[in-house]
Amino acid sequence: MSINTKIVDDFVANGVNFITTVPCKQLAGVIDEIEAREEIYHIPSNKEDEGIGLCAGAFMGGKRPAIIMQNTAIGVTVNTLVTLTQFYRMPLPMLISYRGELGEPVACQVEMAVHTKALLNQLHIPTYHFHKDSDADELDAILKHTFMCNKPVAILTDASFWKGY
Amino acid sequence: MIRSEILRDIAPVIRDQLVVCNIGLPSQELHMIDDQSSNFYMLGTMGLSSSIGLGVALAQDKKVISIDGDGSVLTNFGTLPTIANNVADNYILLIIDNGSYGSTGDQPTYAGMKTSLTAVAKACGCENVVECQAKDTKQALTDALAGDKMTIIVAKCESGNIKVPVITMDPVVIRDRFMKQVQA
Numbered sequence: 001m002s003i004n005t006k007i008v009d010d011f012v013a014n015g016v017n018f019i020t021t022v023p024c025k026q027l028a029g030v031i032d033e034i035e036a037r038e039e040i041y042h043i044p045s046n047k048e049d050e051g052i053g054l055c056a057g058a059f060m061g062g063k064r065p066a067i068i069m070q071n072t073a074i075g076v077t078v079n080t081l082v083t084l085t086q087f088y089r090m091p092l093p094m095l096i097s098y099r100g101e102l103g104e105p106v107a108c109q110v111e112m113a114v115h116t117k118a119l120l121n122q123l124h125i126p127t128y129h130f131h132k133d134s135d136a137d138e139l140d141a142i143l144k145h146t147f148m149c150n151k152p153v154a155i156l157t158d159a160s161f162w163k164g165y
Numbered sequence: 166m167i168r169s170e171i172l173r174d175i176a177p178v179i180r181d182q183l184v185v186c187n188i189g190l191p192s193q194e195l196h197m198i199d200d201q202s203s204n205f206y207m208l209g210t211m212g213l214s215s216s217i218g219l220g221v222a223l224a225q226d227k228k229v230i231s232i233d234g235d236g237s238v239l240t241n242f243g244t245l246p247t248i249a250n251n252v253a254d255n256y257i258l259l260i261i262d263n264g265s266y267g268s269t270g271d272q273p274t275y276a277g278m279k280t281s282l283t284a285v286a287k288a289c290g291c292e293n294v295v296e297c298q299a300k301d302t303k304q305a306l307t308d309a310l311a312g313d314k315m316t317i318i319v320a321k322c323e324s325g326n327i328k329v330p331v332i333t334m335d336p337v338v339i340r341d342r343f344m345k346q347v348q349a
Contacts, residue, residue: 018220018223018224041223043223043247043251044247045216045243045247046243046244046246046247047241047243049210049212049213049241050212050213050216050241050243050244050247051216052213053210053212053213053215053216053217053220053241054216054217054219054220054223054247055220056213056216056217056220057185057216057217057218057219057220057221057222057223057224058220058221058223058224059220059224060205060217060220060221060224060340060343060344060347061220061221061222061223061224061225061347062224062225062347062348063220063223063224065220079209079210080210080213082209083208083209083210084207084209084210084213084217087208087209087336088336088337088339088340089336089337089340090340
């Protein structure tokens with residue numbers, strides 16, 4: 001089974017049925033898989049804070065949402081994560097491509113990578129880091145944890161996890 | 166007419182609907198005029214009223230009205246293509262367009278200058294876009310609720326604010342009572 005299939009299977013098994021995406025090259029396979037699943041309403045958004053707004057609404061409407069985005073988006077979503085997702089206590093799994101880690105060919109991506117964990121830590125967002133295949137075995141538990149505690153939760157997935165570019 | 170007069174006018178039409186209301190004065194005014202547990206007041210996060218409302222509408226069948234402003238739509242301009250391409254016929258976006266950032270001191274917006282939000286919404290692919298004058302907002306909203314078609318209403322009004330108290334209700338209470346209305 002491909003890692004993309006496994007990830008989306010875990011989403012579906014946990015009742016996640018509304019996913020917004022902003023693309024990243026590393027996440028292309030997951031996004032294709034999400035688009036292909038009938039159980040999931042896939043709604044691409046134009047900016048990640050817009051996507052988090054859609055997820056907040058979908059959650060209040062009775063769906064289980066998730067967002068797929070790049071770590072660069074943490075810069076544009078801080079206010080939304082704090083004043084919407086956290087302030088109103090809503091669950092939000094965030095599957096994030098962790099650009100700028102080992103194997104990264106684009107120097108500029110490293111500039112945001114060095115701030116990624118620090119920002120998530122400052123925001124008190126539980127953060128998990130997928131570096132090798134077997135790390136994804138925790139996804140099911142992470143999703144259960146997210147909907148148990150009604151918090152945004154970050155899953156960082158680096159280039160080693162995705163086997164390079 | 167100013168925004169609070171429109172809200173007073175439409176209050177009887179929206180009181181039994183799910184409403185997502187824009188941050189700042191719009192939420193404070195609606196809260197003061199006719200607080201309902203079916204109102205979701207945004208206490209922060211400028212720009213996302215339309216996105217939150219669309220999310221609620223796509224997730225369930227009840228009608229949802231997002232009350233937004235011209236300044237907030239400009240802040241989250243990407244919302245209009247998303248709305249156009251994810252049609253929810255139980256969704257109405259009411260943009261109260263007073264050509265200014267009301268909550269921050271009535272600084273002018275570009276929507277009050279050369280930019281027409283009606284034209285932008287149409288260009289983004291929104292199919293039912295209605296522009297009306299402030300006094301006709303109640304009728305436009307009544308028609309949209311009866312129409313079972315996703316509708317964007319751009320209600321043109323004058324800028325100006327009234328004195329209103331801030332909302333002190335806990336956000337989790339706002340969210341919880343709103344979700345109970347969704348499930349009711």
